Amino acid sequence: MPKFKEHISLQVQCDSCNKSVTAYPLVNRGDLVAALRGGLDVRVMHVTPGKDHIWSLSLADKQTLSKTIYQRFGLSSS
Numbered sequence: 281m282p283k284f285k286e287h288i289s290l291q292v293q294c295d296s297c298n299k300s301v302t303a304y305p306l307v308n309r310g311d312l313v314a315a316l317r318g319g320l321d322v323r324v325m326h327v328t329p330g331k332d333h334i335w336s337l338s339l340a341d342k343q344t345l346s347k348t349i350y351q352r353f354g355l356s357s358s
């Protein structure tokens with residue numbers, strides 16, 4: 281698993297596993313916040329014993345993630 285300076289994880293539906301899993305954004309928090317603010321693609325990874333699953337979050341998932349980040353860090357921080 282890649283090392284992130286600040287671990288941000290989210291519970292999200294993984295289509296490959298067809299269940300809710302813990303996934304990690306592929307970018308650091310600053311880039312993540314910028315992507316969420318700018319409405320850009322946010323790619324996340326579900327680490328599995330085999331091949332990791334990587335996909336882009338849906339709009340609803342991004343909104344949930346925005347809320348989570350806001351609660352944990354505040355979106356105003358850079």
Ligand SMILES: [Zn+2]
Binds near residue numbers: 294295296297301328
């Ligand atoms: Zn998966």
